Amino acid sequence: MSRPLDKSLPAFRTRSLAKVYGEGPSVVHALRGVTLELPAGELVVLLGASGSGKSTLLNILGGLDAPSSGQLFFFDRELTAMDEQRLTRYRRHHVGFVFQFYNLMPSLTARENVELVTEIADNPLDPGEALARVGLDQRANHFPSELSGGEQQRVAIARAIAKRPTVLFCDEPTGALDSTTGRAVLRVLQDVNQDLETTVLIVTHAAATAAMAHRVIHFADGDIREVVRNSAVSNAEDIEW
Numbered sequence: 562m563s564r565p566l567d568k569s570l571p572a573f574r575t576r577s578l579a580k581v582y583g584e585g586p587s588v589v590h591a592l593r594g595v596t597l598e599l600p601a602g603e604l605v606v607l608l609g610a611s612g613s614g615k616s617t618l619l620n621i622l623g624g625l626d627a628p629s630s631g632q633l634f635f636f637d638r639e640l641t642a643m644d645e646q647r648l649t650r651y652r653r654h655h656v657g658f659v660f661q662f663y664n665l666m667p668s669l670t671a672r673e674n675v676e677l678v679t680e681i682a683d684n685p686l687d688p689g690e691a692l693a694r695v696g697l698d699q700r701a702n703h704f705p706s707e708l709s710g711g712e713q714q715r716v717a718i719a720r721a722i723a724k725r726p727t728v729l730f731c732d733e734p735t736g737a738l739d740s741t742t743g744r745a746v747l748r749v750l751q752d753v754n755q756d757l758e759t760t761v762l763i764v765t766h767a768a769a770t771a772a773m774a775h776r777v778i779h780f781a782d783g784d785i786r787e788v789v790r791n792s793a794v795s796n797a798e799d800i801e802w
């Protein structure tokens with residue numbers, strides 16, 4: 562993927578994306594033919610009931626999982642036509658992930674957790690700058706067990722953005738946090754979207770998060786029920802939970 566991306570195209574386009582788990586009586590249709598376009602540079606929130614297929618879609622867009630059928634494009638690249646090696650390059654160069662439970666290495670400091678990524682990335686942020694962007698430059702030498710849940714999540718975000726990903730996928734990033742801490746984490750994600758021009762896709766059960774999105778995708782039973790474009794976007798710190 563060394564050619565520059567064709568940024569005149571949407572970040573993602575899917576056509577009839579389907580995902581089936583299992584077979585026979587235990588078959589699950591997790592995605593039932595999802596067709597969507599996500600413009601680059603937006604902050605998108607994906608809402609929907611438990612089991613509606615949100616994480617499945619996120620994992621497929623992020624190259625962690627493959628659809629059973631359908632097509633998926635990242636700008637001008639067809640992810641559904643890539644072999645494992647090219648998908649690995651896609652993930653390495655373009656994708657950052659943030660999960661509900663931080664997934665930090667407990668035996669490494671905040672800075673060392675970020676360095677795990679910067680050491681293998683092409684054009685990374687300085688680890689100190691990544692931590693400063695999430696407001697944790699003063700805690701760089703602390704271990705995860707010495708940090709609050711919100712601080713650990715901010716380290717996870719610093720680690721994810723340190724390789725300057727084109728897209729940042731966040732699966733329930735505030736799911737384990739109280740509302741005040743959750744708002745602080747959402748503020749960081751909004752800053753990443755605005756300052757680094759990273760496309761950010763957030764899967765959440767916290768419906769109020771929709772107020773900070775450019776685009777809200779409502780998911781139900783493995784497909785899109787509605788896409789709402791917000792004419793005005795709230796600041797994360799003003800969101801009411």
Ligand SMILES: Nc1ncnc2c1ncn2[C@@H]1O[C@H](COP(=O)(O)OP(=O)(O)OP(=O)(O)O)[C@@H](O)[C@H]1O
Binds near residue numbers: 582610612614616617
């Ligand atoms: N590896 C798997 N094997 C079998 N079924 C799976 C697998 N992963 C997900 N599913 C099923 O696919 C459907 C969609 O799951 P998914 O995790 O995408 O939903 P979700 O909307 O993210 O739910 P939640 O909000 O609870 O995280 C569910 O019925 C789930 O049980």
